[in-house]
Amino acid sequence: MSKMDVPYKIYLEEQEIPTSWYNVRSDMKNKPAPLIHPGTLQPLKFEDMQPIFCDELIRQELDNETQFIPIPDEVMNFYKMYRPSPLVHAVFLEKALDTPAHIFYKFEGNNTSGSHKLNSAIAQAYYAKKQGLKGVTTETGAGQWGTALSMACSYFGLDCKVFMVKVSYEQKPFRREVMRTYGANVTPSPSMDTEIGKKINAEHPGTTGSLGCAISEAVEVATSTPGYRYELGSVLNQVLLHQSIIGLETKAACDKYGIKPDIIIGCAGGGSNLGGLISSFMGEKLRGEADYRIVAVEPASCPSFTRGKYVYDFCDTGKVCPMAKMYTLGHDFIPSANHAGGLRYHGMSPVLSQLYADGLMEAVSVEQTSVFKAAEQFARVEGILPAPESSHAIRVAIDEALKCKETGEEKVIIFGLTGTGYFDLKAYEAYNNGTMTDYIPTDEDLAKGFASIPDLGL
Numbered sequence: 001m002s003k004m005d006v007p008y009k010i011y012l013e014e015q016e017i018p019t020s021w022y023n024v025r026s027d028m029k030n031k032p033a034p035l036i037h038p039g040t041l042q043p044l045k046f047e048d049m050q051p052i053f054c055d056e057l058i059r060q061e062l063d064n065e066t067q068f069i070p071i072p073d074e075v076m077n078f079y080k081m082y083r084p085s086p087l088v089h090a091v092f093l094e095k096a097l098d099t100p101a102h103i104f105y106k107f108e109g110n111n112t113s114g115s116h117k118l119n120s121a122i123a124q125a126y127y128a129k130k131q132g133l134k135g136v137t138t139e140t141g142a143g144q145w146g147t148a149l150s151m152a153c154s155y156f157g158l159d160c161k162v163f164m165v166k167v168s169y170e171q172k173p174f175r176r177e178v179m180r181t182y183g184a185n186v187t188p189s190p191s192m193d194t195e196i197g198k199k200i201n202a203e204h205p206g207t208t209g210s211l212g213c214a215i216s217e218a219v220e221v222a223t224s225t226p227g228y229r230y231e232l233g234s235v236l237n238q239v240l241l242h243q244s245i246i247g248l249e250t251k252a253a254c255d256k257y258g259i260k261p262d263i264i265i266g267c268a269g270g271g272s273n274l275g276g277l278i279s280s281f282m283g284e285k286l287r288g289e290a291d292y293r294i295v296a297v298e299p300a301s302c303p304s305f306t307r308g309k310y311v312y313d314f315c316d317t318g319k320v321c322p323m324a325k326m327y328t329l330g331h332d333f334i335p336s337a338n339h340a341g342g343l344r345y346h347g348m349s350p351v352l353s354q355l356y357a358d359g360l361m362e363a364v365s366v367e368q369t370s371v372f373k374a375a376e377q378f379a380r381v382e383g384i385l386p387a388p389e390s391s392h393a394i395r396v397a398i399d400e401a402l403k404c405k406e407t408g409e410e411k412v413i414i415f416g417l418t419g420t421g422y423f424d425l426k427a428y429e430a431y432n433n434g435t436m437t438d439y440i441p442t443d444e445d446l447a448k449g450f451a452s453i454p455d456l457g458l
Contacts, residue, residue: 006257008091012084018248019076020068021241024279025351027286030358031064032237032350033325036312041456044322051223052230052321056127060238069241071123078122078155082111083245087253087414092381094401101404103397104259105417106250106277107384115387115419116273117148117233120242124231125152134227135159139189139214141269141345142168142389143175144419145233150184161228163189163217166209175423189214196220196318210334211270211345216318223320234270235315235324235349243276250414251280261292263400265415267392268296268305268363271349277416278361285360294361296352297392299371300440302335304328304348305356305363307446313347313453323454326353333449343389346449364396367438371395372431375421387419388427 025031034043049058060069071079090103108116128136135158140146146162153160162184169176169188179186187193189209190200196216200207207213215232222230232239254261264281266274274296284290298305308327315321317331328347335346348356355361375391377398378384386394393415404411421428430436 006089006259008089010087010089010253010257012249012252012256014080016252017076017079017084018071018245018252020070022068022244022248022279022283023063023066023241024244024275024282024286025064025237026067027283028354029286030354032354033312035322035324038314038319038323049322052219054124054127054131054133054229054231056130057124057238060241061236072126075123075126079245082118084249085110085246087250090382093378093398096377096381097398097401097405099401099405100408100410101401102410102412103401104261104412104414106246106414107417108246108273109384109387109417109420113144113148113151114422115144115148116243116246116276116416117145118151119245119276120233120239120272121145121148121152122155123242125149125156125158128158128229128231129156133158133229135161136229136231137161137163137218137222138231138233139163139165139211139218140168140233141165141211141214141343142387143172143179143423144387146179146184146186147175147182149231149233150179150182153184154182160184161218161221162186163191163214165189165211165214166207171426172423178423187217189217191217193217194220196320200317204334207334210317212315212317212331215316216320219316219320220318234272234345235347237351239272240275240279240349240351243272244279246273246276246416247279247281250277260412261414262411263293263295263413265295265297265393265396265400265413267343267389267416267418268298268348268352269343269389270345270347271352273389273416273418275349275352282355282360295396296356296361296363297396298363298365299343299392300365300367300438302329302343302345303365303441304346306365308348309450309453310353310357311453312456315347324350326350327356328453329446330449330452332452333446343392366392366395367440369431369436369438372427372436374398376431384417385421386417387421388424390416390418391421393417
């Protein structure tokens with residue numbers, strides 16, 4: 001493939017937008033372990049989840065067999081506001097690196113929420129509205145998910161209560177104000193508004209919070225407020241299902257122009273972006289139709305895959321949610337206040353955890369300053385200021401392209417550019433001022449989190 005074989009930006013036609021989500025679990029020989037009830041330790045049934053989630057989302061959560069699930073017309077019409085998203089040939093980055101590699105990125109930032117999160121937010125809001133609910137609660141780290149759900153709830157006329165990780169609430173005031181502009185109520189977490197928030201603040205005075213804390217508060221409010229349900233932006237099977245539209249579009253664009261990727265790279269926090277991007281390619285790999293090298297990139301400060309344990313653990317710090325078998329650092333693990341807030345979660349998607357355990361994908365961790373160095377280089381040559389989360393994938397994509405420069409191999413690399421970083425300028429300021437630091441937890445630091453993992457013998 002020469003540098004000129006494909007357009008700079010590949011857009012599918014409107015009629016080529018996928019009309020169904022792809023359920024990768026249908027092709028998995030080893031299904032992800034089920035969510036279990038923390039009291040009985042039995043797999044959760046439909047009725048067990050009803051107080052927390054919308055009914056149709058529960059059905060999607062439990063469905064391991066249906067390969068394709070039709071996208072409702074109302075959701076499809078909303079998708080057409082910003083989809084299909086482009087698969088971009090990073091020709092300027094290739095030139096800057098002087099690499100024989102061919103680099104492409106799937107750009108999910110071309111919508112008002114600024115990230116891929118809207119793909120699931122609009123689906124979840126639709127099912128809440130269809131069920132006749134008054135509103136929903138949620139958590140958010142960096143703010144992309146909270147922004148997306150606020151926008152989706154505004155579209156369907158739903159109330160939206162967002163618990164935002166405290167450090168991000170303080171670092172990203174403009175992201176907070178976008179949510180409020182869409183009508184959401186935004187509370188820094190852990191707060192003093194919930195019993196769980198009070199408990200966490202008492203046990204961890206001055207804590208900057210975590211996604212696990214914010215999830216606990218959001219679930220408490222949802223289960224104690226009539227007409228509300230909780231909606232999650234990552235980790236769950238249902239979320240990866242909705243995000244599969246990223247991978248479906250990417251695969252369609254590749255097929256259209258004869259692009260055959262060797263390496264597919266995505267940042268990994270809870271797993272929504274990575275799971276969505278790799279979905280169609282992983283499906284081919286599972287069915288034995290093709291093979292790809294799939295790489296998850298996580299922050300060295302919160303290394304769930306690379307240093308975590310694959311066990312059942314609580315999905316939240318307050319232990320009010322079901323338990324999932326996943327790669328985890330322990331539900332009491334409080335990550336450092338790094339600037340990639342969307343990757344600041346103690347666990348990982350059960351689907352991705354199973355795929356990783358089965359050796360179908362690999363994982364690496366990278367340090368914050370090297371991530372921002374890659375972000376700066378990308379911004380200067382490709383013209384997009386990337387989100388800190390996305391920049392983890394950029395870091396490894398650049399590293400792989402430089403390896404190709406050493407070996408002379410013309411590998412095709414695709415990575416996910418999950419969103420823009422225009423609300424992350426405090427982080428860029430810290431990097432530009434030279435005040436950004438790297439934090440890698442010691443084994444002793446991790447041991448504190450591991451100590452909170454219940455010994456279930458499962």
